[in-house]
Amino acid sequence: MPKKNKKPTVAIFGLTSCEGCQFALLDLHEKFFELTKYIDIDEFRLIEDERERSHYDISFVEGNPVTSENLEILERIREISDTVVVLGGCADIGGVWEIKNYHDYKKMGCYVYDKCDTIENRKIIEVPKAIKADYVIPGCPINAQNFLDLVFNILNGKPWALKQNPVCWECQINKNPCLLQQGKICLGPIALGGCNAVCLNSRQECWACRGILDQADQKIINLIKILVDHGWTKADILEKMEFFGARDRIEQALAAADKDKNK
Ligand code: SF4
Ligand code: SF4
Ligand code: SF4
DSSP: OOOTTSOOEEEEEEOBSOSHHHHHHHTTTHHHHHGGGTOEEEEETTTSOOOOOSOEEEEEEESBOOSHHHHHHHHHHHHHEEEEEEESHHHHTOGGGGGGGGSOHHHHHHHHOTTGGGSOOOOOOOHHHHSOOSEEEOBTTBOHHHHHHHHHHHHTTOOOOOOOOBHHHHHHHTTOOOTTTTTOOOOTTTBBOOSTTHHHHTTOOOOOTTOBOTTOHHHHHHHHHHHHHTTOOHHHHHHHHHTTTOHHHHHHHHHHHHHHHTO
16 A cells, blocks of 8 residues: 555556446546545546556456456556456456357357457456456446445455345345246346346346355255256256356356265
8 A cells, every 4th residue: 555645546457348347437427536536546548548557556457368468467467556456247257258168169269250260269267266356346347336335445444345145135125026936047046236136127137247146056056946947958047147157156066066966
């Protein structure tokens, strides 16, 4: 952290992404710009040219290190930052980029590009698996209030963590009909809440863009059992879990359950 009376220097970096999480910050309007009373935002390419510094107190990283150049930048960010905060689902859980990991990722590149052998096509790696991350703000896009709360907690030397409530909690507070009970594939019981169940408010199933709750293995097994009882195949269920990168977490829980069964 900076010397007394000096504002902390903050950078907001974007790797490969749609930049939606950075726009979510700008959607805070004057609340975002009021932050400059407390922090120096030195790098944020949506509002100014990028500047290269040798040190930041806090760096936020949006997007995924899809290319080796991205990965080098990410490692450099870690080297020059006291605190690194992962910003959004692309960075945190792989986001839509991670779909290719669940298939033949080399072939998938050829569905998109004609001369696919000339395109760098790496397996997707989540930022917290590539570098040490101090905090994660989940979501696609993030809930920008989480960003404000985190910044003020860091400035005040307080800890910050999200409540581990499932999406179902806010969905039912909002009195939505339950799509799972109607036989649809809704991941709300295992998905990390904090989004005000925005998809369910529009009658769209939850696909867990904020990632999976901590210690949810048994909940995952229970949800899959309910869905299979509704007539879905395991392939149908896993496909829905791919969209935002949650499938690897689900497969881990299934593998752990199989291991326990075979003991
Ligand atoms: S997490 Fe979603 S909104 Fe944020 S950069 Fe990635 S795709 Fe865009
Ligand atoms: S619709 Fe989905 S999020 Fe809402 S209560 Fe049912 S399972 Fe949970
Ligand atoms: S309801 Fe699910 S998919 Fe929709 S924003 Fe919330 S966590 Fe993401």
